[in-house]
Amino acid sequence: MATPLALIGKGIYISQPHANTSGFDGASQPTVVLIFGWMGAKLPHLLKYTQVYDTIYPNATKVLIRSEPGFFWSLQSTRKAYLKPAVEILEAFGCMTPLGNATREAHKGPIEQKMPTTQPRILVHAFSNGGAAQLSTLSDMLADRSTPHVSAPPPSAVILDSCPGKGGLEVTRRAFANAVRNPILRRLTSAFITFFYIYVVLAHRLFGKRPRIMKMRTTLNKYLLLPWFSKHTPRLYLYSQADEMVSWTEVEAHAEEARKAGLDVRMERFEGSPHVAHARSDPERYWDAVKKVWEDATSSLADGLEQERLLR
Known part of the structure; x- marks a missing residue:
């Protein structure tokens, strides 16, 4: 049975764990998806997707973040x-570690109820370049944040579904056309995308300004993508040769870069x-x-840390 979603921000939802999960081993499950x-x-x-996660990880709290077309082109702030x-x-x-009470003022109620009693275990699942852009932005937001002092980082994993791609004018226009239902707005969006794409290309060639999508691909291959990650955090790429939006060759190229970085x-x-x-x-x-x-996340972390200890 699916658990209800509570809206905690524009396009952001939280789903609490099932009340009765006595038949499941909570220690082997993520606490947050x-x-x-x-x-x-x-x-x-x-x-x-949240419904399947309710079934396989009923002890986990699911946080769902929707990606609107405007997010990709909006200011970083x-x-x-x-x-x-x-x-x-x-x-x-x-x-x-929280920065202070001020960070919780807007959403204090539903969040305060979820304070943990055990070390967090986090599974991240991002879809397409839209989801990957949000994950990359979250990484930038948390780049200077510290994690609570623990002897070892918590188990975590990241899943990249149909991403990351390298963009391209036609692919980008198609992606935004699929996201905008109104035919008039779709035409206007297509014209804007064309103009913006030309601007990005010129800015890159004339001034060396890197396109956002390339910055995103670089960010996703940082071993500290999120503060609690490590080089032992497993990442899974789910992709297809039949994908007409994000080429399988672009996904595999990114995976190979991650491998070379020791991920x-x-x-x-x-x-x-x-x-x-x-x-x-x-x-x-x-x-x-x-x-x-x-499963690999919960075992490979311990194996990797033990290997590092033996090499000291």
Whole structure:
């Protein structure tokens, strides 16, 4: 049975764990599942993922963050303001040291009820470049934040579904066209995207200004992508050769860069599934891969730390 979602900020929802989870081993489950939806995704489509997570990890709190088209092109300050409620939740779960009471003023009620009694265990699941852009922004927000002093970082894992891509004019126009339903707005959006893309290309060639999407790809390959991550944090790429929005070659190129950086990488390439539709095309394979990466997260962290200890 799915748990209800509570709206805690614009486009940000929280789902509490099931009341009766006595038959599940809570210590082996994530305490938080952080889900970044793809751009323009309807809530019912995203709920299909939270419902599966309710089944396989009923002890976890799910935080769902929707991605609207405007997020990708807005100012960094606007993006950070949008994600502030998610930061407050992570503070409440002990994922990092709070900056102070001021950070919780807007959403004190629902977040205070979730204060943890155990070390947090965080699973991050990002969809497409829209979700990846939000994850990258969250990484920038938390870059200077400290985590509570513990002997070892908490188990964590990151799943990148149908991302990250490198963009491109036609792909970007298609992505925004799919996210905007109104035909008039769709045409206006397409014209704006074309103008903005030309501006980005010229700014890069004339002034060396890196496009946001390239900055995003670089950020996603930082081993401290989030403050509680480490080089032993496993990452899973879920992608398809049939994806017309994000090329499988771009995903594999990013995965290879991560590998060369010493990160723990695993890839699951589907053959015929469309963009962000791998779970629908082959649900058993998809969710088995998700469960496996979390199992690896709980074991590989201990193995990696032990190996480092022996090398000292």
